[in-house]
Amino acid sequence: MDVRNCRNCGKLFNYIHGPHLCPTCVKALDDKFEEVKEYVYDHPRVDMQEVSEVFDISISQIKQWIREERLSFAEDSMIGLDCESCGVTIKMGRYCKSCKDKLAKGFQELYHKPEPLPKQKPTDHRYSGRMRFLDQDRN
Numbered sequence: 001m002d003v004r005n006c007r008n009c010g011k012l013f014n015y016i017h018g019p020h021l022c023p024t025c026v027k028a029l030d031d032k033f034e035e036v037k038e039y040v041y042d043h044p045r046v047d048m049q050e051v052s053e054v055f056d057i058s059i060s061q062i063k064q065w066i067r068e069e070r071l072s073f074a075e076d077s078m079i080g081l082d083c084e085s086c087g088v089t090i091k092m093g094r095y096c097k098s099c100k101d102k103l104a105k106g107f108q109e110l111y112h113k114p115e116p117l118p119k120q121k122p123t124d125h126r127y128s129g130r131m132r133f134l135d136q137d138r139n
Contacts, residue, residue, distance in 0.1 A: 032057060037071060044074035069093050 004015040006022035013022035021029065036055055040046060052059050065071035066081055072092045073079045080089035085099040095103065 029061075033065060033070065036062070036065075040071065040073060045077055046073075047077075048079055066092055067094050 002015045003012055004020055005011070006013055006025055007020045008025040009022060011022050011024070019026065032055060036051055036057065039051065039054065048059050048062050051057070051062055062071065063081060066073075066079075069092050075091065077091075080091060082088070083090050083096040083099055084094045085102075086096060088096045090096050093100075
């Protein structure tokens with residue numbers, strides 16, 4: 001059992017996986033996400049700074065939701081993140097389309113189809129059921 005302190009409130013909790021937050025803080029963060037998502041939907045040209053101030057949430061948390069593809073802004077919005085590979089501005093996720101395609105192609109090249117096994121000579125079935133002795137030759 002892995003017991004840790006919550007990064008938000010300091011309370012001890014049984015850590016299983018994910019962020020180092022207690023279940024209460026995770027629930028509060030999820031509720032905050034739903035509010036932010038609704039606000040962004042109602043105000044499509046809003047920027048991250050305004051969302052951060054209205055909901056008292058860090059810009060890094062907003063960026064994390066965008067990278068996780070949970071939150072997206074309008075295409076004509078000024079909000080954008082940098083592709084983690086090439087640095088081009090993207091609206092959602094971690095990589096731009098061309099970098100995603102390059103990664104997918106690279107993974108496909110790593111996975112190669114196994115070569116077919118060479119054909120084996122047919123076995124002589126006359127001797128397959130017989131008992132064999134190491135010190136005797138076949139007759």
